[in-house]
Amino acid sequence: MGNKAISDRFDQLLAEAESQQVFSQYKLSDEQMRSITQFLNTPVQPVTHNNIVMKFYEPPVNNITDWKDKCFKGKEGYEFQHFASVNAIEREGEEVFGEIIHGDLRKSTVIRLMRLAFNLLDASLNPLFGSIDSEILSTTIPIPTAAALDRILILRHADGVPHRITHTSVHHNNPKETQMVQRAIAYCYLAASYIRLYTKSVDNFATIAEQLRSRFSNFYGFPFPFINGYHPDRARIEAIKNHLERHNELLRNTIYAVLYAGATNPRGKNIKDFLYDNHISYTGLHAFSLFSQCIDLYRIPYGDLIDVLHSQRIEPQLESMAAIFNKLMPGEDEEYAAQMWKYARIFGKNFLSNLQTKKCKFFTMVLAYLVHVAAETRNQQNVLNIVQISDLGEMEKHCALRYAKRACELIADKMHGGKKGIV
Structure with missing residues (x-):
C-alpha cells in the first residue's frame, strides 16, 4: 500500500468509528473529541496526580530491561x-x-x-x-x-x-x-x-x-x-x-x-x-511483535519508529523497546548470543513488565492499528482482535487510532518526504 492508500484507510477507520459502525457501543461527545484532539496536538505533560484528567494513566511498574543468557548461574x-x-x-x-x-x-x-x-x-x-x-x-x-x-x-x-x-x-x-x-x-x-x-x-x-x-x-x-x-x-x-x-x-x-x-x-x-x-517466546509481549512488524511493513529503522511514536505518555515503553534493540538483539556481545531473553517472562515477572500487553494497552493498540492498516491486503490475522486489549475503552481506542494515523504521516515525512510509497 502507498502512503495515500494507508492515509485513506486511516480516514475510513476514523469515519467508521465516529459514525459508530465500528465502536457501536459508545458515541464520543464533542467535548471528548476536543479532549482527544488536544491530547494529540499538544505536548503531553508528565503524568502526575495533578494532571490526570483522562483514563489514560497506567501505573508505574518494576521493569527489568537486561537479561543475559547466563543470568541464571550457579x-x-x-x-x-x-x-x-x-x-x-x-x-x-x-x-x-x-x-x-x-x-x-x-x-x-x-x-x-x-x-x-x-x-x-x-x-x-x-x-x-x-x-x-x-x-x-x-x-x-x-x-x-x-x-x-x-x-x-x-x-x-x-x-x-x-x-x-x-x-x-x-x-x-x-x-x-x-x-x-x-x-x-x-x-x-x-x-x-x-x-x-x-x-x-x-x-x-x-x-x-x-x-x-x-x-x-x-x-x-x-x-x-x-x-x-x-x-x-x-x-x-x-x-x-x-x-x-x-x-x-x-x-x-x-x-x-x-x-x-x-x-x-x-x-x-x-x-x-x-x-x-x-x-x-516473547510471552505477553504483543507490543514487541507488533513493533517488529511495523519495522518490516513500513521499512523504517527501529530508532526512527521510536521517534515518530514518541510522547511522554508512552515514553517508558519506548525506552524498553530501545533497550531490546540496542542491547538484547543479536550482535557482537556473546552474553546475549543464545537470545535467552525471549523466554525471560517465564522466569522473571518483572522483565520488560511495562511492555506486558495488559500494562500497555494503549501503546499496543496504536501499534496494532499501524500493522492492521499496512498489512490488511496481505491476508494477515486481524491484530485488532488481541484479547488483552479488547477491553480498552472506546475513547482510548479512538485516540489510539488517531495517534496511529499521525505516526503513519510522520513515517512518510521522515522516510520518504511524504512522496514515495510504502510497500
Missing part, C-alpha cells in the same frame, strides 16, 4: 543427561507416557517428561539439545523416584482406560528395531510439546493432538507411530500444567538450562520452533 537443578541408547529412550517413553495417559501421575513423572523432551532427536538420531551447561546448573541432584516426596500423587490413575498407547507397528513390515527407533523419536517429540504448557492454556493444549500427529512426518520422513491414546485428557493436562507452574525452583532452574541447551544447538530448529519455541 543454580541447583535435576540431573539431565542424554540417554545412552535409543532403546533406553523407548523404554523410558513407554513408562512415562503410561503414567501420563492412565497411571498415577507423580512429581517424578513430570520431571522425567521434561528429561524426555531434553532427549529430542532428529531423523538421523542427532540430539537437538546440547549438554546441560555447568555454569547454569552447578549442582544437580537425581530425579526423585522412591523418595517420600515422590509418593505424593499429582493425579491418581484412571480406572478402565487402556494403559498402553496403541501404535502402528502391527500394521507395518518394518523390522522391530526400526519400529523401536521410531517410537523413541516420537516419545521425545511428544514430550517436547509439553514445554508449551508454560504459556499455553489447558484448553489450547488439549486440541493439538492431531496437529502433532500430522506434522510429525514432515520433520521425520515416516508416519507418526501411534494410532491413539498418546494425548492425555484435560484433567491430566491441567495437573501437568499446574505442576510446571508451581514455584518449584529445582524444576524451574532445570528447564532454563534445557532451553539454553536447545538455543545453543542449531540442529532441528524447525522442529523446536514448532514444538515449543514459537509458543513460549
